[in-house]
Amino acid sequence: MTVYSLNLKVFWLLVIILFTGIWCMFLALRRSSHEEDGGCQENSLSNLQLLFKLGLVILVCYVVFKCCNYPRHKDQNLNFHHQHQQLLRKNLLESFYEQHIKLSPHVLGHSKAHVSQIVGELIKVGKAKQHDTGVTFRGDYLQIGSAYEQHKINSPDCFDILVPLKMPQSLKLEPVFAEVGKEFMPMLHGSIICGVAAPKKSEWVKTYKQFSNCFCIEVDLRHHLSATLILKWFHWKIQRCLNVIRYHFEERCHITLTVWDDKLILKILPRSDYVCCHISMSVRLIPAFHLGDSVYVTAQPWGSTFHQGNLHLDPYWGINFSKYEQKYLAWFKDQTPSNSCHLKCLQIMKSLRDLSAKTFQPSSTCQWRAVFCSYNLKTTLFYLSLQIPFEKWDDSFLMERIADFFTFWKECLQKEALMHFFLGNSTLPNFITLPKMFKEAKPVNLLEGYGQEVLDQACFQLLNLWVQMPRILRMSSPPRNFIRESFRCKHTTL
Numbered sequence: 001m002t003v004y005s006l007n008l009k010v011f012w013l014l015v016i017i018l019f020t021g022i023w024c025m026f027l028a029l030r031r032s033s034h035e036e037d038g039g040c041q042e043n044s045l046s047n048l049q050l051l052f053k054l055g056l057v058i059l060v061c062y063v064v065f066k067c068c069n070y071p072r073h074k075d076q077n078l079n080f081h082h083q084h085q086q087l088l089r090k091n092l093l094e095s096f097y098e099q100h101i102k103l104s105p106h107v108l109g110h111s112k113a114h115v116s117q118i119v120g121e122l123i124k125v126g127k128a129k130q131h132d133t134g135v136t137f138r139g140d141y142l143q144i145g146s147a148y149e150q151h152k153i154n155s156p157d158c159f160d161i162l163v164p165l166k167m168p169q170s171l172k173l174e175p176v177f178a179e180v181g182k183e184f185m186p187m188l189h190g191s192i193i194c195g196v197a198a199p200k201k202s203e204w205v206k207t208y209k210q211f212s213n214c215f216c217i218e219v220d221l222r223h224h225l226s227a228t229l230i231l232k233w234f235h236w237k238i239q240r241c242l243n244v245i246r247y248h249f250e251e252r253c254h255i256t257l258t259v260w261d262d263k264l265i266l267k268i269l270p271r272s273d274y275v276c277c278h279i280s281m282s283v284r285l286i287p288a289f290h291l292g293d294s295v296y297v298t299a300q301p302w303g304s305t306f307h308q309g310n311l312h313l314d315p316y317w318g319i320n321f322s323k324y325e326q327k328y329l330a331w332f333k334d335q336t337p338s339n340s341c342h343l344k345c346l347q348i349m350k351s352l353r354d355l356s357a358k359t360f361q362p363s364s365t366c367q368w369r370a371v372f373c374s375y376n377l378k379t380t381l382f383y384l385s386l387q388i389p390f391e392k393w394d395d396s397f398l399m400e401r402i403a404d405f406f407t408f409w410k411e412c413l414q415k416e417a418l419m420h421f422f423l424g425n426s427t428l429p430n431f432i433t434l435p436k437m438f439k440e441a442k443p444v445n446l447l448e449g450y451g452q453e454v455l456d457q458a459c460f461q462l463l464n465l466w467v468q469m470p471r472i473l474r475m476s477s478p479p480r481n482f483i484r485e486s487f488r489c490k491h492t493t494l
Protein backbone atom coordinates (compact mmCIF):
# COMPACT_ATOMS: atom_id res chain seq x y z
CA MET A 1 0.00 0.00 0.00
CA THR A 2 1.35 3.42 -0.82
CA VAL A 3 1.98 6.18 1.60
CA TYR A 4 2.25 9.80 0.52
CA SER A 5 5.86 10.69 -0.25
CA LEU A 6 7.55 13.59 -1.94
CA ASN A 7 7.60 13.06 -5.69
CA LEU A 8 11.27 13.32 -6.60
CA LYS A 9 10.60 13.59 -10.32
CA VAL A 10 8.55 16.72 -9.93
CA PHE A 11 10.96 18.11 -7.39
CA TRP A 12 14.03 17.91 -9.65
CA LEU A 13 12.13 19.17 -12.64
CA LEU A 14 11.11 22.22 -10.67
CA VAL A 15 14.71 22.81 -9.57
CA ILE A 16 15.93 22.67 -13.16
CA ILE A 17 13.25 25.02 -14.39
CA LEU A 18 13.97 27.42 -11.59
CA PHE A 19 17.70 27.53 -12.28
CA THR A 20 17.36 27.90 -16.02
CA GLY A 21 14.77 30.59 -15.39
CA ILE A 22 17.23 32.53 -13.27
CA TRP A 23 20.00 32.03 -15.79
CA CYS A 24 17.74 33.20 -18.56
CA MET A 25 16.78 36.31 -16.67
CA PHE A 26 20.41 37.01 -15.99
CA LEU A 27 21.26 36.74 -19.71
CA ALA A 28 18.35 38.90 -20.70
CA LEU A 29 19.39 41.60 -18.23
CA ARG A 30 22.93 41.61 -19.55
CA ARG A 31 21.66 41.83 -23.08
CA SER A 32 19.33 44.69 -22.38
CA SER A 33 22.17 46.65 -20.75
CA HIS A 34 24.21 46.10 -23.97
CA GLU A 35 21.32 47.22 -26.09
CA GLU A 36 21.04 50.51 -24.36
CA ASP A 37 24.18 51.66 -26.10
CA GLY A 38 23.70 49.77 -29.41
CA GLY A 39 21.31 49.19 -32.35
CA CYS A 40 18.16 47.09 -32.17
CA GLN A 41 17.40 45.70 -35.61
CA GLU A 42 18.24 42.08 -34.93
CA ASN A 43 16.82 42.25 -31.44
CA SER A 44 13.63 40.23 -31.85
CA LEU A 45 15.38 37.58 -33.91
CA SER A 46 18.11 36.94 -31.34
CA ASN A 47 15.54 36.94 -28.54
CA LEU A 48 13.73 34.17 -30.32
CA GLN A 49 16.98 32.27 -30.73
CA LEU A 50 17.75 32.67 -27.09
CA LEU A 51 14.37 31.35 -26.11
CA PHE A 52 14.78 28.37 -28.38
CA LYS A 53 18.22 27.60 -26.92
CA LEU A 54 16.87 27.83 -23.42
CA GLY A 55 14.04 25.46 -24.22
CA LEU A 56 16.56 23.03 -25.64
CA VAL A 57 18.78 23.26 -22.57
CA ILE A 58 15.85 22.56 -20.24
CA LEU A 59 14.75 19.60 -22.32
CA VAL A 60 18.24 18.11 -22.45
CA CYS A 61 18.72 18.60 -18.72
CA TYR A 62 15.45 16.91 -17.97
CA VAL A 63 16.06 13.98 -20.30
CA VAL A 64 19.59 13.45 -19.00
CA PHE A 65 18.32 13.58 -15.48
CA LYS A 66 15.49 11.21 -16.08
CA CYS A 67 17.62 8.69 -17.95
CA CYS A 68 20.63 8.32 -15.73
CA ASN A 69 20.25 10.00 -12.40
CA TYR A 70 16.69 9.49 -11.49
CA PRO A 71 16.43 5.71 -11.32
CA ARG A 72 19.40 5.46 -9.00
CA HIS A 73 18.06 8.19 -6.80
CA LYS A 74 14.69 6.62 -6.78
CA ASP A 75 16.02 3.33 -5.54
CA GLN A 76 18.12 4.85 -2.84
CA ASN A 77 15.99 7.68 -1.67
CA LEU A 78 12.54 6.22 -1.98
CA ASN A 79 13.58 3.02 -0.35
CA PHE A 80 15.13 4.88 2.47
CA HIS A 81 12.10 7.06 2.66
CA HIS A 82 9.85 4.04 2.74
CA GLN A 83 11.92 2.34 5.41
CA HIS A 84 11.99 5.49 7.39
CA GLN A 85 8.21 5.75 7.18
CA GLN A 86 7.81 2.12 8.17
CA LEU A 87 10.09 2.57 11.15
CA LEU A 88 8.17 5.63 12.23
CA ARG A 89 4.89 3.77 11.98
CA LYS A 90 6.26 0.79 13.78
CA ASN A 91 7.50 2.92 16.67
CA LEU A 92 4.19 4.70 16.92
CA LEU A 93 2.26 1.47 16.85
CA GLU A 94 4.51 -0.23 19.38
CA SER A 95 4.21 2.57 21.88
CA PHE A 96 0.49 2.75 21.32
CA TYR A 97 0.27 -0.97 21.93
CA GLU A 98 2.22 -0.73 25.18
CA GLN A 99 0.23 2.23 26.47
CA HIS A 100 -3.30 1.50 25.33
CA ILE A 101 -3.85 -2.00 24.11
CA LYS A 102 -1.78 -4.41 26.15
CA LEU A 103 -3.39 -5.69 29.30
CA SER A 104 -1.67 -6.23 32.57
CA PRO A 105 -1.42 -10.02 32.99
CA HIS A 106 -1.60 -9.50 36.73
CA VAL A 107 -4.93 -7.70 36.64
CA LEU A 108 -6.30 -10.03 33.99
CA GLY A 109 -5.30 -13.04 36.09
CA HIS A 110 -7.02 -11.66 39.18
CA SER A 111 -10.17 -10.78 37.27
CA LYS A 112 -10.38 -14.22 35.70
CA ALA A 113 -9.95 -15.96 39.02
CA HIS A 114 -12.64 -13.81 40.54
CA VAL A 115 -15.04 -14.42 37.68
CA SER A 116 -14.58 -18.16 37.61
CA GLN A 117 -15.15 -18.41 41.35
CA ILE A 118 -18.46 -16.57 41.17
CA VAL A 119 -19.68 -18.25 38.00
CA GLY A 120 -18.65 -21.64 39.38
CA GLU A 121 -20.81 -21.05 42.45
CA LEU A 122 -23.74 -19.85 40.36
CA ILE A 123 -23.69 -22.94 38.15
CA LYS A 124 -23.32 -25.24 41.12
CA VAL A 125 -26.40 -23.77 42.73
CA GLY A 126 -28.24 -23.90 39.41
CA LYS A 127 -27.46 -27.56 38.98
CA ALA A 128 -28.78 -28.58 42.38
CA LYS A 129 -32.36 -29.77 42.69
CA GLN A 130 -33.19 -29.84 38.99
CA HIS A 131 -36.04 -31.78 37.41
CA ASP A 132 -35.75 -33.54 34.12
CA THR A 133 -39.05 -32.15 32.86
CA GLY A 134 -37.67 -28.82 31.70
CA VAL A 135 -34.43 -27.35 30.47
CA THR A 136 -31.64 -27.89 33.00
CA PHE A 137 -28.04 -26.86 33.65
CA ARG A 138 -25.48 -29.42 32.61
CA GLY A 139 -23.20 -28.27 35.38
CA ASP A 140 -20.12 -27.18 33.45
CA TYR A 141 -19.27 -23.91 31.82
CA LEU A 142 -16.92 -22.73 29.10
CA GLN A 143 -14.71 -19.70 29.11
CA ILE A 144 -14.70 -18.27 25.62
CA GLY A 145 -13.94 -15.04 23.81
CA SER A 146 -10.98 -12.70 23.70
CA ALA A 147 -10.25 -12.51 27.44
CA TYR A 148 -9.58 -16.24 27.42
CA GLU A 149 -7.82 -16.32 24.06
CA GLN A 150 -5.32 -13.61 25.02
CA HIS A 151 -6.46 -11.00 22.53
CA LYS A 152 -8.63 -8.82 24.71
CA ILE A 153 -7.98 -5.10 24.38
CA ASN A 154 -8.47 -1.95 26.46
CA SER A 155 -9.34 -3.34 29.84
CA PRO A 156 -9.60 -6.78 31.43
CA ASP A 157 -13.19 -6.29 32.46
CA CYS A 158 -15.41 -8.27 30.08
CA PHE A 159 -15.75 -11.98 29.98
CA ASP A 160 -17.87 -14.39 27.98
CA ILE A 161 -19.06 -17.62 29.53
CA LEU A 162 -21.05 -20.32 27.78
CA VAL A 163 -23.47 -22.06 30.11
CA PRO A 164 -24.39 -25.43 28.60
CA LEU A 165 -28.00 -26.52 29.05
CA LYS A 166 -29.72 -29.87 28.73
CA MET A 167 -33.02 -30.95 27.27
CA PRO A 168 -35.15 -33.53 29.08
CA GLN A 169 -33.65 -36.90 28.24
CA SER A 170 -36.59 -38.13 26.25
CA LEU A 171 -36.61 -35.16 23.90
CA LYS A 172 -34.17 -34.84 21.08
CA LEU A 173 -32.64 -31.76 19.50
CA GLU A 174 -32.67 -31.84 15.70
CA PRO A 175 -30.57 -28.99 14.34
CA VAL A 176 -30.89 -27.94 10.70
CA PHE A 177 -29.33 -25.04 8.88
CA ALA A 178 -31.70 -22.16 8.38
CA GLU A 179 -32.45 -21.27 4.79
CA VAL A 180 -32.00 -17.55 4.50
CA GLY A 181 -31.97 -15.46 1.38
CA LYS A 182 -29.14 -13.17 0.33
CA GLU A 183 -31.06 -10.12 1.41
CA PHE A 184 -31.14 -11.08 5.07
CA MET A 185 -28.93 -9.60 7.65
CA PRO A 186 -25.42 -10.99 7.84
CA MET A 187 -25.83 -12.51 11.29
CA LEU A 188 -28.49 -14.91 10.07
CA HIS A 189 -26.28 -16.60 7.49
CA GLY A 190 -25.14 -19.94 8.80
CA SER A 191 -27.60 -19.91 11.68
CA ILE A 192 -29.39 -22.96 12.94
CA ILE A 193 -32.99 -23.89 13.62
CA CYS A 194 -33.29 -26.33 16.49
CA GLY A 195 -36.16 -28.72 15.96
CA VAL A 196 -37.31 -30.63 19.03
CA ALA A 197 -38.53 -34.21 18.58
CA ALA A 198 -40.56 -36.25 21.04
CA PRO A 199 -40.50 -40.06 20.92
CA LYS A 200 -44.11 -40.00 19.78
CA LYS A 201 -45.97 -37.05 18.32
CA SER A 202 -48.98 -37.66 20.55
CA GLU A 203 -46.86 -37.11 23.64
CA TRP A 204 -46.58 -33.39 22.92
CA VAL A 205 -50.14 -32.94 24.09
CA LYS A 206 -49.88 -35.19 27.14
CA THR A 207 -46.38 -35.27 28.59
CA TYR A 208 -44.62 -32.28 27.07
CA LYS A 209 -47.34 -29.69 26.97
CA GLN A 210 -45.68 -27.59 29.63
CA PHE A 211 -42.26 -27.90 28.06
CA SER A 212 -43.70 -26.83 24.75
CA ASN A 213 -45.38 -23.81 26.29
CA CYS A 214 -42.27 -22.71 28.14
CA PHE A 215 -39.56 -23.26 25.56
CA CYS A 216 -40.92 -23.91 22.08
CA ILE A 217 -42.60 -22.26 19.19
CA GLU A 218 -44.63 -24.23 16.70
CA VAL A 219 -43.97 -23.78 13.01
CA ASP A 220 -45.96 -25.95 10.59
CA LEU A 221 -46.84 -28.37 13.40
CA ARG A 222 -43.18 -28.82 14.22
CA HIS A 223 -41.67 -27.79 17.52
CA HIS A 224 -38.70 -25.47 17.45
CA LEU A 225 -36.65 -24.31 20.39
CA SER A 226 -37.27 -20.60 20.90
CA ALA A 227 -34.19 -18.52 21.60
CA THR A 228 -36.28 -15.78 23.19
CA LEU A 229 -38.06 -18.12 25.57
CA ILE A 230 -34.82 -19.83 26.55
CA LEU A 231 -33.20 -16.46 27.24
CA LYS A 232 -36.16 -15.46 29.37
CA TRP A 233 -36.03 -18.66 31.37
CA PHE A 234 -32.26 -18.41 31.68
CA HIS A 235 -32.51 -14.91 33.08
CA TRP A 236 -35.06 -16.03 35.66
CA LYS A 237 -32.94 -19.04 36.61
CA ILE A 238 -29.69 -17.12 36.98
CA GLN A 239 -31.47 -14.48 39.05
CA ARG A 240 -32.64 -17.17 41.46
CA CYS A 241 -29.17 -18.68 41.71
CA LEU A 242 -27.71 -15.26 42.30
CA ASN A 243 -30.11 -14.66 45.17
CA VAL A 244 -28.75 -17.80 46.80
CA ILE A 245 -25.07 -16.98 46.50
CA ARG A 246 -25.20 -13.25 46.93
CA TYR A 247 -24.90 -13.20 50.70
CA HIS A 248 -21.92 -15.53 50.45
CA PHE A 249 -19.98 -12.99 48.40
CA GLU A 250 -21.38 -9.97 50.17
CA GLU A 251 -18.16 -9.02 51.90
CA ARG A 252 -16.09 -9.29 48.77
CA CYS A 253 -18.21 -7.82 46.03
CA HIS A 254 -21.48 -6.41 44.90
CA ILE A 255 -23.13 -8.53 42.19
CA THR A 256 -26.06 -7.53 40.01
CA LEU A 257 -27.71 -8.96 36.94
CA THR A 258 -28.70 -6.75 34.03
CA VAL A 259 -30.04 -7.26 30.54
CA TRP A 260 -28.36 -5.12 27.94
CA ASP A 261 -29.50 -5.41 24.33
CA ASP A 262 -30.86 -8.91 24.93
CA LYS A 263 -27.64 -10.00 26.61
CA LEU A 264 -27.59 -11.23 30.15
CA ILE A 265 -24.75 -9.61 32.02
CA LEU A 266 -23.47 -10.23 35.49
CA LYS A 267 -21.91 -7.09 36.94
CA ILE A 268 -19.31 -7.66 39.60
CA LEU A 269 -18.00 -4.78 41.65
CA PRO A 270 -15.37 -5.93 44.16
CA ARG A 271 -15.27 -4.08 47.47
CA SER A 272 -12.22 -1.91 47.57
CA ASP A 273 -10.57 -3.61 50.50
CA TYR A 274 -10.92 -7.12 49.24
CA VAL A 275 -8.83 -7.55 46.09
CA CYS A 276 -5.78 -5.63 45.04
CA CYS A 277 -7.18 -4.69 41.64
CA HIS A 278 -10.75 -3.69 42.17
CA ILE A 279 -12.06 -3.11 38.70
CA SER A 280 -15.70 -3.67 37.95
CA MET A 281 -16.28 -6.59 35.65
CA SER A 282 -19.08 -7.66 33.37
CA VAL A 283 -19.58 -11.27 32.60
CA ARG A 284 -21.83 -12.18 29.73
CA LEU A 285 -23.61 -15.44 30.40
CA ILE A 286 -24.62 -17.21 27.20
CA PRO A 287 -27.09 -20.09 27.30
CA ALA A 288 -25.99 -22.85 24.94
CA PHE A 289 -26.94 -26.34 23.86
CA HIS A 290 -24.34 -28.91 23.03
CA LEU A 291 -24.77 -30.44 19.58
CA GLY A 292 -21.97 -32.95 20.09
CA ASP A 293 -18.21 -32.82 19.54
CA SER A 294 -17.75 -29.43 21.21
CA VAL A 295 -20.12 -27.60 18.90
CA TYR A 296 -22.68 -25.44 20.65
CA VAL A 297 -25.68 -23.46 19.55
CA THR A 298 -26.21 -20.23 21.41
CA ALA A 299 -29.27 -18.09 21.83
CA GLN A 300 -28.40 -15.02 19.79
CA PRO A 301 -28.95 -11.61 21.28
CA TRP A 302 -30.67 -10.10 18.28
CA GLY A 303 -31.43 -7.00 20.30
CA SER A 304 -33.81 -4.27 19.32
CA THR A 305 -31.48 -3.05 16.59
CA PHE A 306 -31.74 -6.28 14.69
CA HIS A 307 -35.46 -6.73 14.47
CA GLN A 308 -36.10 -6.45 10.77
CA GLY A 309 -39.66 -5.87 9.65
CA ASN A 310 -41.81 -8.75 10.77
CA LEU A 311 -39.11 -11.38 10.46
CA HIS A 312 -39.36 -13.80 13.35
CA LEU A 313 -35.90 -14.24 14.78
CA ASP A 314 -37.12 -16.48 17.51
CA PRO A 315 -36.14 -19.84 15.99
CA TYR A 316 -32.64 -18.79 14.87
CA TRP A 317 -29.66 -19.94 16.89
CA GLY A 318 -26.00 -19.14 16.35
CA ILE A 319 -23.33 -21.80 16.03
CA ASN A 320 -20.36 -21.51 18.29
CA PHE A 321 -17.08 -23.18 17.40
CA SER A 322 -15.12 -21.54 20.21
CA LYS A 323 -13.59 -24.83 21.29
CA TYR A 324 -12.22 -25.43 17.81
CA GLU A 325 -11.01 -21.90 17.50
CA GLN A 326 -9.12 -22.23 20.76
CA LYS A 327 -7.65 -25.51 19.63
CA TYR A 328 -6.56 -23.99 16.35
CA LEU A 329 -4.99 -20.96 18.02
CA ALA A 330 -3.15 -23.22 20.47
CA TRP A 331 -1.80 -25.31 17.60
CA PHE A 332 -0.73 -22.21 15.73
CA LYS A 333 1.03 -20.82 18.79
CA ASP A 334 3.08 -24.01 18.98
CA GLN A 335 4.23 -23.64 15.37
CA THR A 336 5.30 -20.01 15.54
CA PRO A 337 8.30 -18.38 17.31
CA SER A 338 7.79 -17.69 21.00
CA ASN A 339 7.56 -13.96 20.32
CA SER A 340 4.97 -14.42 17.59
CA CYS A 341 2.91 -11.32 16.89
CA HIS A 342 -0.28 -12.97 15.64
CA LEU A 343 -2.41 -12.09 18.66
CA LYS A 344 -0.83 -8.66 18.83
CA CYS A 345 -1.88 -8.07 15.21
CA LEU A 346 -5.42 -9.06 16.06
CA GLN A 347 -5.46 -6.70 19.03
CA ILE A 348 -4.04 -3.87 16.98
CA MET A 349 -6.61 -4.39 14.24
CA LYS A 350 -9.44 -4.30 16.77
CA SER A 351 -8.05 -1.19 18.34
CA LEU A 352 -7.52 0.58 15.00
CA ARG A 353 -11.09 -0.31 14.07
CA ASP A 354 -12.35 1.34 17.26
CA LEU A 355 -10.14 4.39 16.91
CA SER A 356 -11.13 5.11 13.35
CA ALA A 357 -14.79 4.49 14.12
CA LYS A 358 -14.64 7.53 16.40
CA THR A 359 -14.02 9.72 13.39
CA PHE A 360 -17.05 8.52 11.41
CA GLN A 361 -20.65 9.60 11.20
CA PRO A 362 -22.79 7.57 13.62
CA SER A 363 -24.64 5.93 10.72
CA SER A 364 -21.54 4.43 9.18
CA THR A 365 -19.99 3.52 12.54
CA CYS A 366 -22.48 0.70 13.07
CA GLN A 367 -21.80 -0.86 9.71
CA TRP A 368 -18.08 -0.44 9.97
CA ARG A 369 -18.12 -2.23 13.32
CA ALA A 370 -20.32 -5.00 11.99
CA VAL A 371 -18.15 -5.60 8.93
CA PHE A 372 -14.98 -5.58 11.04
CA CYS A 373 -16.48 -7.40 14.00
CA SER A 374 -14.03 -9.36 16.07
CA TYR A 375 -15.14 -12.65 14.61
CA ASN A 376 -14.39 -11.50 11.08
CA LEU A 377 -11.00 -10.18 12.15
CA LYS A 378 -10.27 -13.48 13.87
CA THR A 379 -11.25 -15.30 10.69
CA THR A 380 -8.67 -13.19 8.85
CA LEU A 381 -6.06 -14.39 11.29
CA PHE A 382 -7.02 -18.01 10.59
CA TYR A 383 -6.48 -17.48 6.87
CA LEU A 384 -3.28 -15.50 7.18
CA SER A 385 -1.89 -18.05 9.62
CA LEU A 386 -1.79 -20.54 6.76
CA GLN A 387 -0.64 -18.17 4.03
CA ILE A 388 2.43 -16.84 5.79
CA PRO A 389 5.37 -19.03 6.86
CA PHE A 390 5.34 -19.63 10.61
CA GLU A 391 8.73 -18.01 11.22
CA LYS A 392 7.54 -14.80 9.53
CA TRP A 393 5.24 -14.21 12.51
CA ASP A 394 8.23 -13.18 14.59
CA ASP A 395 7.56 -9.87 16.32
CA SER A 396 10.16 -8.12 14.15
CA PHE A 397 7.77 -8.53 11.19
CA LEU A 398 4.88 -6.80 12.93
CA MET A 399 4.41 -4.07 10.34
CA GLU A 400 4.51 -6.53 7.46
CA ARG A 401 1.85 -8.65 9.14
CA ILE A 402 -0.36 -5.65 9.85
CA ALA A 403 0.00 -4.70 6.20
CA ASP A 404 -1.09 -8.27 5.33
CA PHE A 405 -4.26 -7.80 7.35
CA PHE A 406 -5.04 -4.64 5.40
CA THR A 407 -4.28 -6.23 2.04
CA PHE A 408 -6.34 -9.30 2.86
CA TRP A 409 -9.29 -7.14 3.85
CA LYS A 410 -9.01 -4.94 0.81
CA GLU A 411 -9.31 -8.02 -1.38
CA CYS A 412 -12.21 -9.45 0.65
CA LEU A 413 -14.16 -6.23 0.42
CA GLN A 414 -13.52 -5.94 -3.30
CA LYS A 415 -14.62 -9.54 -3.83
CA GLU A 416 -17.44 -9.05 -1.32
CA ALA A 417 -16.50 -12.36 0.25
CA LEU A 418 -14.97 -13.60 3.46
CA MET A 419 -15.77 -17.26 3.87
CA HIS A 420 -16.35 -18.80 7.28
CA PHE A 421 -13.16 -20.65 8.12
CA PHE A 422 -14.79 -23.69 9.74
CA LEU A 423 -18.32 -23.94 8.40
CA GLY A 424 -18.54 -25.80 5.11
CA ASN A 425 -14.76 -26.09 4.78
CA SER A 426 -13.91 -29.60 3.67
CA THR A 427 -10.15 -29.03 3.70
CA LEU A 428 -9.65 -28.12 7.34
CA PRO A 429 -6.40 -29.29 8.96
CA ASN A 430 -7.05 -32.84 10.16
CA PHE A 431 -6.63 -32.14 13.86
CA ILE A 432 -9.82 -30.09 13.59
CA THR A 433 -12.35 -32.88 13.72
CA LEU A 434 -15.49 -30.93 13.02
CA PRO A 435 -18.68 -33.05 12.86
CA LYS A 436 -19.74 -34.01 9.36
CA MET A 437 -22.85 -31.87 9.40
CA PHE A 438 -20.73 -28.71 9.71
CA LYS A 439 -17.89 -29.79 7.51
CA GLU A 440 -20.29 -30.55 4.68
CA ALA A 441 -22.54 -27.59 5.26
CA LYS A 442 -22.99 -24.95 2.61
CA PRO A 443 -20.07 -22.51 2.85
CA VAL A 444 -21.03 -19.27 4.55
CA ASN A 445 -19.90 -15.87 3.37
CA LEU A 446 -19.51 -13.62 6.39
CA LEU A 447 -19.87 -10.53 4.20
CA GLU A 448 -23.15 -11.66 2.64
CA GLY A 449 -26.11 -9.39 3.10
CA TYR A 450 -24.30 -6.08 3.56
CA GLY A 451 -24.68 -4.88 0.01
CA GLN A 452 -22.02 -3.50 -2.28
CA GLU A 453 -22.39 0.09 -1.17
CA VAL A 454 -21.61 -0.68 2.46
CA LEU A 455 -18.62 -2.84 1.53
CA ASP A 456 -17.28 -0.22 -0.89
CA GLN A 457 -17.48 2.39 1.79
CA ALA A 458 -15.77 0.07 4.28
CA CYS A 459 -13.01 -0.46 1.73
CA PHE A 460 -12.55 3.24 1.30
CA GLN A 461 -12.47 3.74 5.06
CA LEU A 462 -9.98 0.90 5.42
CA LEU A 463 -7.54 2.39 2.91
CA ASN A 464 -7.95 5.73 4.56
CA LEU A 465 -7.20 4.16 7.92
CA TRP A 466 -3.94 2.78 6.56
CA VAL A 467 -2.84 6.13 5.18
CA GLN A 468 -3.93 8.09 8.23
CA MET A 469 -2.70 5.60 10.78
CA PRO A 470 0.11 7.76 12.25
CA ARG A 471 -2.24 10.69 12.63
CA ILE A 472 -5.00 8.59 14.18
CA LEU A 473 -2.57 7.05 16.64
CA ARG A 474 -1.16 10.42 17.66
CA MET A 475 -4.61 11.88 18.08
CA SER A 476 -5.87 9.06 20.24
CA SER A 477 -6.58 9.63 23.87
CA PRO A 478 -3.82 10.31 26.42
CA PRO A 479 -2.42 7.33 28.33
CA ARG A 480 -4.92 5.72 30.63
CA ASN A 481 -4.42 6.75 34.22
CA PHE A 482 -6.50 4.24 35.93
CA ILE A 483 -7.73 0.93 34.75
CA ARG A 484 -10.89 1.62 36.65
CA GLU A 485 -11.68 4.58 34.49
CA SER A 486 -10.85 3.08 31.18
CA PHE A 487 -13.18 2.13 28.39
CA ARG A 488 -16.49 0.88 29.62
CA CYS A 489 -17.28 -2.52 28.25
CA LYS A 490 -20.37 -2.52 26.13
CA HIS A 491 -20.24 -6.16 25.31
CA THR A 492 -20.72 -5.72 21.62
CA THR A 493 -18.92 -8.93 20.66
CA LEU A 494 -15.66 -7.08 20.98
Ligand SMILES: *[C@@H]1O[C@H](CO)[C@@H](O)[C@H](O)[C@H]1NC(C)=O
Nearest residue numbers: 144145160319320321322375
Ligand atom coordinates in the same frame (compact mmCIF):
# COMPACT_ATOMS: atom_id res chain seq x y z
C1 LIG B 1 -18.97 -17.81 20.07
O1 LIG B 1 -19.27 -16.94 21.12
C2 LIG B 1 -18.29 -15.96 21.37
C3 LIG B 1 -18.78 -15.15 22.51
O2 LIG B 1 -19.98 -14.54 22.23
C4 LIG B 1 -18.08 -15.09 20.17
O3 LIG B 1 -17.03 -14.21 20.43
C5 LIG B 1 -17.75 -15.95 19.01
O4 LIG B 1 -17.69 -15.15 17.89
C6 LIG B 1 -18.79 -17.02 18.82
N1 LIG B 1 -18.41 -17.87 17.73
C7 LIG B 1 -19.16 -18.01 16.67
C8 LIG B 1 -18.65 -18.94 15.64
O5 LIG B 1 -20.20 -17.44 16.54
Ligand SMILES: *[C@@H]1O[C@H](CO)[C@@H](O)[C@H](O)[C@H]1NC(C)=O
Nearest residue numbers: 386419420421425427428429
Ligand atom coordinates in the same frame (compact mmCIF):
# COMPACT_ATOMS: atom_id res chain seq x y z
C1 LIG C 1 -10.35 -24.31 4.52
O1 LIG C 1 -9.30 -24.51 5.43
C2 LIG C 1 -8.02 -24.52 4.84
C3 LIG C 1 -7.05 -24.85 5.94
O2 LIG C 1 -6.92 -26.20 6.12
C4 LIG C 1 -7.74 -23.18 4.21
O3 LIG C 1 -6.46 -23.20 3.60
C5 LIG C 1 -8.78 -22.89 3.17
O4 LIG C 1 -8.59 -21.60 2.67
C6 LIG C 1 -10.16 -23.01 3.77
N1 LIG C 1 -11.10 -22.93 2.68
C7 LIG C 1 -12.21 -22.22 2.71
C8 LIG C 1 -13.06 -22.22 1.51
O5 LIG C 1 -12.54 -21.61 3.68
